[in-house]
Amino acid sequence: xxxxxxxxxxxxxxxxxxxxxxxxxxxxxxxxxxxxxxxxxxxxxxxxxxxxxxxxxxxxxxxxxxxxxxxxxxxxxxxxxxxxxxxxxxxxxxxxxxxxxxxxxxxxxxxxxxxxxxxxxxxxxxxxxxxxxxxxxxxxxxxxxxxxxxxxxxxxxxxxxxxxxxxxxxxxxxxxxxxxxxxxxxxxxxxxxxxxxxxxxxxxxxxxxxxxxxxxxxxxxxxxxxxxxxxxxxxxxxxxxxxxxxxxxxxxxxxxxxxxxxxxxxxxxxxxxxxxxxxxxxxxxxxxxxxxxxxxxxxxxxxxxxxxxxxxxxxxxxxxxxxxxxxxxxxxxxxxxxxxxxxxxxxxxxxxxxxxxxxxxxxxxxxxxxxxxxxxxxxxxxxxxxxxxxxxxxxxxxxxxxxxxxxxxxxxxxxxxxxxxxxxxxx
Amino acid sequence: xxxxxxxxxxxxxxxxxxxxxxxxxxxxxxxxxxxxxxxxxxxxxxxxxxxxxxxxxxxxxxxxxxxxxxxxxxxxxxxxxxxxxxxxxxxxxxxxxxxxxxxxxxxxxxxxxxxxxxxxxxxxxxxxxxxxxxxxxxxxxxxxxxxxxxxxxxxxxxxxxxxxxxxxxxxxxxxxxxxxxxxxxxxxxxxxxxxxxxxxxxxxxxxxxxxxxxxxxxxxxxxxxxxxxxxxxxxxxxxxxxxxxxxxxxxxxxxxxxxxxxxxxxxxxxxxxxxxxxxxxxxxxxxxxxxxxxxxxxxxxxxxxxxxxxxxxxxxxxxxxxxxxxxxxxxxxxxxxxxxxxxxxxxxxxxxxxxxxxxxxxxxxxxxxxxxxxxxxxxxxxxxxxxxxxxxxxxxxxxxxxxxxxxxxxxxxxxxxxxxxxxxxxx
Numbered sequence: 001x002x003x004x005x006x007x008x009x010x011x012x013x014x015x016x017x018x019x020x021x022x023x024x025x026x027x028x029x030x031x032x033x034x035x036x037x038x039x040x041x042x043x044x045x046x047x048x049x050x051x052x053x054x055x056x057x058x059x060x061x062x063x064x065x066x067x068x069x070x071x072x073x074x075x076x077x078x079x080x081x082x083x084x085x086x087x088x089x090x091x092x093x094x095x096x097x098x099x100x101x102x103x104x105x106x107x108x109x110x111x112x113x114x115x116x117x118x119x120x121x122x123x124x125x126x127x128x129x130x131x132x133x134x135x136x137x138x139x140x141x142x143x144x145x146x147x148x149x150x151x152x153x154x155x156x157x158x159x160x161x162x163x164x165x166x167x168x169x170x171x172x173x174x175x176x177x178x179x180x181x182x183x184x185x186x187x188x189x190x191x192x193x194x195x196x197x198x199x200x201x202x203x204x205x206x207x208x209x210x211x212x213x214x215x216x217x218x219x220x221x222x223x224x225x226x227x228x229x230x231x232x233x234x235x236x237x238x239x240x241x242x243x244x245x246x247x248x249x250x251x252x253x254x255x256x257x258x259x260x261x262x263x264x265x266x267x268x269x270x271x272x273x274x275x276x277x278x279x280x281x282x283x284x285x286x287x288x289x290x291x292x293x294x295x296x297x298x299x300x301x302x303x304x305x306x307x308x309x310x311x312x313x314x315x316x317x318x319x320x321x322x323x324x325x326x327x328x329x330x331x332x333x334x335x336x337x338x339x340x341x342x343x344x345x346x347x348x349x350x351x352x353x354x355x356x357x358x359x360x361x362x363x364x365x366x367x368x369x370x371x372x373x374x375x376x377x378x379x380x381x382x383x384x385x386x387x388x389x390x391x392x393x394x395x396x397x398x399x400x401x402x403x404x405x406x407x408x409x410x411x412x413x414x415x416x417x418x419x420x421x422x423x424x425x426x427x
Numbered sequence: 428x429x430x431x432x433x434x435x436x437x438x439x440x441x442x443x444x445x446x447x448x449x450x451x452x453x454x455x456x457x458x459x460x461x462x463x464x465x466x467x468x469x470x471x472x473x474x475x476x477x478x479x480x481x482x483x484x485x486x487x488x489x490x491x492x493x494x495x496x497x498x499x500x501x502x503x504x505x506x507x508x509x510x511x512x513x514x515x516x517x518x519x520x521x522x523x524x525x526x527x528x529x530x531x532x533x534x535x536x537x538x539x540x541x542x543x544x545x546x547x548x549x550x551x552x553x554x555x556x557x558x559x560x561x562x563x564x565x566x567x568x569x570x571x572x573x574x575x576x577x578x579x580x581x582x583x584x585x586x587x588x589x590x591x592x593x594x595x596x597x598x599x600x601x602x603x604x605x606x607x608x609x610x611x612x613x614x615x616x617x618x619x620x621x622x623x624x625x626x627x628x629x630x631x632x633x634x635x636x637x638x639x640x641x642x643x644x645x646x647x648x649x650x651x652x653x654x655x656x657x658x659x660x661x662x663x664x665x666x667x668x669x670x671x672x673x674x675x676x677x678x679x680x681x682x683x684x685x686x687x688x689x690x691x692x693x694x695x696x697x698x699x700x701x702x703x704x705x706x707x708x709x710x711x712x713x714x715x716x717x718x719x720x721x722x723x724x725x726x727x728x729x730x731x732x733x734x735x736x737x738x739x740x741x742x743x744x745x746x747x748x749x750x751x752x753x754x755x756x757x758x759x760x761x762x763x764x765x766x767x768x769x770x771x772x773x774x775x776x777x778x779x780x781x782x783x784x785x786x787x788x789x790x791x792x793x794x795x796x797x798x799x800x801x802x803x804x805x806x807x808x809x810x811x812x813x814x815x816x817x818x819x820x821x822x823x824x825x826x827x828x829x830x831x832x833x834x835x836x837x838x839x840x841x842x843x844x845x846x847x848x849x850x851x852x853x854x
Contacts, residue, residue, distance in 0.1 A: 153796070153800060160814075229847070295826070299824055365792035365796055369830060393573050396721055397716050421655065
């Protein structure tokens with residue numbers, strides 16, 4: 001499907017809605033058929049849906065034809081069958097097709113014409129808007145879900161009973177964005193939910209399972225008066241990795257993916273090394289807000305629509321630019337450069353045949369810190385022409401390292417370099 | 428020595444200069460004789476000296492009577508003999524008295540009248556000023572040293588020869604603070620230095636060793652045009668721990684110490700649990716600037732003078748306040764609350780008889796992240812009255828976790844909570 005309205009030789013603005021035909025759920029693949037083909041410089045407006053929308057059907061799906069079409073799941077029909085990189089026959093864990101090994105609804109992939117391995121794709125995020133609720137009962141608002149789930153950093157370290165437990169908190173934001181904060185509406189403890197195919201999910205082990213609100217006990221009046229600053233961004237922006245046919249969408253890596261840095265929002269620019277022909281760019285996991293660490297396993301998971309411009313940088317033009325030798329996702333904002341370190345820079349290549357299971361038990365912030373150090377050193381030496389000694393001293397006195405996330409299997413530490421440091425550089 | 432000009436019943440402003448009699452070097456001790464006694468509410472202006480001043484004697488010591496008196500070391504006389512918590516007879520490593528097990532020049536300790544174990548000391552940082560160079564050749568300027576040293580995160584992970592190496596970079600700042608940035612002046616590689624007592628230091632293994640500039644090769648024109656934003660702060664602010672007689676000044680802990688968070692500067696307020704009678708407050712390790720992680724082992728180590736107000740909170744008044752149950756160093760700025768997690772919250776108690784050596788091989792950011800999570804959860808539940816589920820969701824969507832340092836043996840992760848989140852709380 002190509003929704004392009006392109007005319008040769010001009011920049012074009014494409015629209016990519018989220019439908020069962022334009023999304024892939026829980027995985028990346030070099031073999032996916034592109035849903036759109038664009039030229040370098042083209043604009044694309046992309047709808048993205050949160051995979052947590054069924055935590056509150058009335059607020060996040062009902063009345064929204066796009067969301068309804070993607071989440072449709074009856075005993076006879078499942079609009080998007082594969083959810084995850086696992087087997088389709090659900091033989092291993094019986095969770096369902098794809099096994100939930102990967103959870104994010106991703107819109108795409110988009111084929112970038114002339115993109116080849118070794119090139120770099122620049123993704124400019126021009127605008128990010130919340131997806132308004134289409135249920136008239138909640139007009140003017142948008143909603144998101146925060147799941148404190150079994151993969152969270154807190155899960156086996158709770159103080160209060162019952163232990164362990166998973167808790168869903170529903171947040172509300174102003175769809176018109178005239179308020180820059182979110183507030184909590186209510187929360188509930190996850191109880192076993194039986195999906196339309198008859199599989200019971202005792203924990204949140206498969207994405208998009210309909211939550212029967214008759215079974216849960218809602219607690220209102222929570223986080224009274226608390227205003228969460230909104231930071232709308234995309235948790236997942238990915239190019240297709242080359243190393244495997246089906247790649248779980250959870251662990252981030254050199255190809256981007258589930259980086260989960262809240263700075264990847266409006267005005268930000270991301271650069272990714274291209275691994276496969278056409279780059280195969282996808283977007284998903286929209287967030288209204290997240291803190292550095294994404295502690296409990298998720299952000300405020302909230303459907304968003306973004307407008308992007310994609311620009312291709314050919315390999316033979318990279319020398320002498322900040323993109324030379326780029327082998328990781330690089331973020332540029334108006335004020336900062338941010339490099340992303342992971343426990344394993346390329347876990348698919350480093351961890352062998354069982355990489356996609358090993359990564360879930362091998363991560364450490366210490367290794368992610370090591371990787372972020374090496375990447376920032378590379379950036380300073382390659383981009384700014386510093387010696388290693390200059391780069392190391394500068395990092396110690398002026399670069400801030402932070403915890404991106406500790407919940408996405410391949411844990412992340414990012415390093416922030418302020419551009420103003422070089423304001424006096426007149427070379 | 429008591430420099431107080433106090434009159435009974437009034438708030439007083441004391442002056443505590445740095446002299447051989449008012450500093451202790453490289454250790455904390457519950458047994459140190461106080462150099463000043465103050466009442467709750469008193470003001471104190473405290474001079475602090477960087478232990479790296481001898482990296483450039485001409486710029487950081489020469490002409491400065493206070494610094495000259497503290498650093499004085501000839502073959503016949505060493506003004507401050509003990510440097511570190513090690514043995515005085517230097518039998519173990521032959522480095523010198525105290526063995527350099529602990530490196531920071533600390534001014535103090537200050538006895539706070541009526542302070543008892545279980546109380547909390549509040550330290551308000553009212554002003555921080557660089558210590559101007561007293562050498563007429565460098566009038567109007569102040570200087571600091573950054574040592575990329577063997578305890579740095581980078582040390583065994585260098586790209587370029589010679590490997591490994593230690594590198595000193597000298598930075599200059601405007602003593603009048605009309606410029607808010609530092610610039611690099613030159614750097615040099617550490618070469619073996621023989622101290623006045625005849626001990627040769629092949630690496631930076633003892634603080635305050637005079638560096639013979641005839642032996643080093645200075646490289647000028649480094650970090651050309653780079654402006655380091657200054658963030659003047661105190662790396663070390665400590666109360667005396669109760670667990671041991673002599674405590675190495677390097678690993679931070681529940682008593683504060685070498686926390687190395689650049690946010691502990693002008694306008695900040697720190698709260699510490701008091702472990703010994705009189706609290707015994709000391710300040711040292713002054714920094715002109717540092718990045719989160721302090722990657723190479725040090726900041727811009729630069730002598731500073733601070734003005735502080737000390738306020739005592741008695742244990743029986745803590746219930747229902749943000750200080751109830753406080754068992755870690757807590758930072759408040761105008762906009763934020765910051766809790767400090769460490770690999771070991773109280774390594775002196777947790778690691779047994781060999782705690783002070785074990786801590787150097789047992790640290791991990793993963794454990795520090797765990798500790799920071801638990802402390803922020805405690806803060807939110809105790810101070811803001813949140814349930815555990817509310818606290819955990821809030822942490823995931825709005826609290827930022829960062830890497831404080833990876834070079835001080837007991838590694839640090841801090842968690843930042845913005846006060847504005849509660850602006851709508853009208854309870």
